[in-house]
Amino acid sequence: MTERRRLQEFLDAARVDTAVSALRPDYRALLIAVDGLVPGPGDAGSEALLRRAEAVAGTWLAERQVTDLPQVASWREAYQGFGAKPNRTRNSLEALLRRTPSGLPRVNRLTDIYNAVSVLHRIPLGGEDLTRYQGSAALIRATGNEIFDTASNGETVIEHPEPGEVVWSDDAGVTCRRWNWRQGRRTQLTDSTTSALFILDALAPLTDEALITAADDLCGHLKRLGPEISIVRRLITADTSGAPGTSSAHGLPSENGRS
Template sequence: MVEKFALEEFLDSARVHDGVFALRPDYRALLVAVDGLEPGPGDDASEALLQQAEAIARQALRERPVDQLPHIAAWREAYRAFGAKPQRTRNSVEALTRRVEGGLPRVNRITDLYNAVSVMHQLPVGGEDLSRYCGAPQLIRATGEESFDTTADGVTVTEHPDVGEVVWCDDTGVTCRRWNWRQARRTQLSEETTSALFIMDALDPLTDDQLCAAAEDLTSHLRRLGPDVHTAQRLLQNHPETKSGD
């Protein structure tokens, strides 16, 4: 088990590089590190949460198209700013919201939980196996030389991000391309995951209060996934940051 101080030490080394803030000064990343999780298949609680998220999203989509939902529209603008085409590579919350009509994916109770929180609060949330990290998470503008392990036609391949692309990475390579578009295989959650890192991405018009509310919602649901669950979190932004844990 990872001790609470170790979670905090891991988060202390996380960074958002200046080039990203230059692109979007309003960007904030709320990182939530968790240990003591007991993985397993979806259960009644995760199913109820997914159904609640689907109902909330369906109501929002009655009022306007998905690409005009305020936070999704902001992310589409951010993608264009570094050269990505949002109609081809959709931010994670847009991709999930577009699946609501046919039903959100059911994967496992950890993944289902954070996907539901993402859709309910309308912000991108990534979940990764913390034990598979090599060094701390860094959000950078890519040089194009970084490695990204993924699959193509069922075969494992190594790709490289575009020059200037916004990517999350650690000391080994890219962990998520195009800010919050596609995660690497190396750090993806598995049926054996007991410690995880969740990255919650925010742009205006999402407020700090709304971001913190989403994080509290996420951690409250994570705490039910084992008697020894403990968390730490860190807010990365352009001005003084906040740290907390339990």
């Protein structure tokens, strides 16, 4: 099986549960599966991107609070919809924007790129190690029995989501709690990651056009991270709710990203 075929099959099996679509019919998930990445520390390209994101965010926040940005306000409302307290558990976009005055984190060039793209396009964006998935990705409302592996004081801790909480998961458990609040350790990106899944979470007022522009920007930066990068994308919306083969119907045909 070719890597591109493997990536496509993974995305075809991904789904958004109808209970999530019922909670927010405006929700869209754009999934990007990538293989052929060459791991490495931050470089001049990722540093320049982070600095641009910090500068752009600074202009937005010079005249308003983070919570006044429409994209942030929409996610705070979504969190309240499943019982989360947005002042205590902030969506990933808000968390990053709040860090821009003192500087975004510098982790490695793969993580730094997607964090910068998240800020620049004002969209929650997560990255995971695709090789650590068991089965495909699913966005569900938790029963409360699912396993989530995290850390506290340097020690591994097993938690469980709240019943009804919106979580990303695979066959082994939760990969990200509260939609895009905290990622688990099992699938986290590392300095040795060569195959990754990126999830772009979109709510109104972010348009489909803006969502695709953010994905294009991310893919453009990823293509420079290896001589043979393969990229496959899929958009899941409320009306498709996880049905395979919907990419082309939504203007996102699978692409061979080899350069």
